[in-house]
Amino acid sequence: MSKNRQLKEEKVQEIREKLEKAQGVILAKYQGLTVEEDTELRKRLREAGVEYKVYKNTLVTIAAKELGHEGIVEHLNGPLSIAFGYEDPTAPARVLNDFAKDHKKLELKAGIVQGEIFDEAKVKELASIPPKEVLLAKLLGSFKAPLSNLVYLLNAVKEKQESEQA
Known part of the structure; x- marks a missing residue:
């Protein structure tokens, strides 16, 4: 060859x-x-x-x-x-x-x-x-937003109950 x-x-x-x-x-x-x-x-x-x-x-x-x-x-x-x-x-x-x-x-x-x-x-x-990292960040952000709202809601309920008891 x-x-x-x-x-x-x-x-x-x-x-x-x-x-x-x-x-x-x-x-x-x-x-x-x-x-x-x-x-x-x-x-x-x-x-x-x-x-x-x-x-x-x-x-x-x-x-x-x-x-x-x-x-x-x-x-x-x-x-x-x-x-x-x-x-x-x-x-x-x-x-x-x-x-x-x-x-x-x-x-x-x-x-x-x-x-x-x-x-x-x-x-x-x-x-x-977008790059993979940006897509992952957006995905994680979309998971975080509802969880953050839930935490704020639970905290507000807790504070309201504490103020009613006081």
């Missing part, structure tokens, strides 16, 4: 492993970004715990087909970057979408979130979902 073929097979294996491990994968067209803009984007993605790579579309196609993600193949044309979110499936979409608002050259193309193929519209919808 030639050295070149061996390198390509190793890259396909690497891509397949990343696709399997990631909860959220977003494809974006990055052509036209300056080096400074790309550096800023990579920094924001890294801070959000997102891995950002550029691979040859043919290698990504092979890996995607091996995993049964044929639906993503139609979006693999032109120079594309891939953002892999391993802990928060919405993080890659959110960071890329926020960055694209200020940098019109960056275009979201498609994604795979927990095995489901997302088109551009669904990716933008996904980007509007």
Whole structure:
């Protein structure tokens, strides 16, 4: 086997492993970004715990087909970057979408979130979902409010009974 073929097979294996491990994968067209803009984007993605790579579309196609993600193949044309979110499936979409608002050259193309193929519209919808921590805080807040009201009510009843006894 030639050295070149061996390198390509190793890259396909690497891509397949990343696709399997990631909860959220977003494809974006990055052509036209300056080096400074790309550096800023990579920094924001890294801070959000997102891995950002550029691979040859043919290698990504092979890996995607091996995993049964044929639906993503139609979006693999032109120079594309891939953002892999391993802990928060919405993080890659959110960071890329926020960055694209200020940098019109960056275009979201498609994604795979927990095995489901997302088109551009669904990716933008996904980007509007708050981070997991914010959702948990809202959930806990919604639990806390009724409990706090119950405590205030019980305390008021107790104080009223104490004042009536006095």
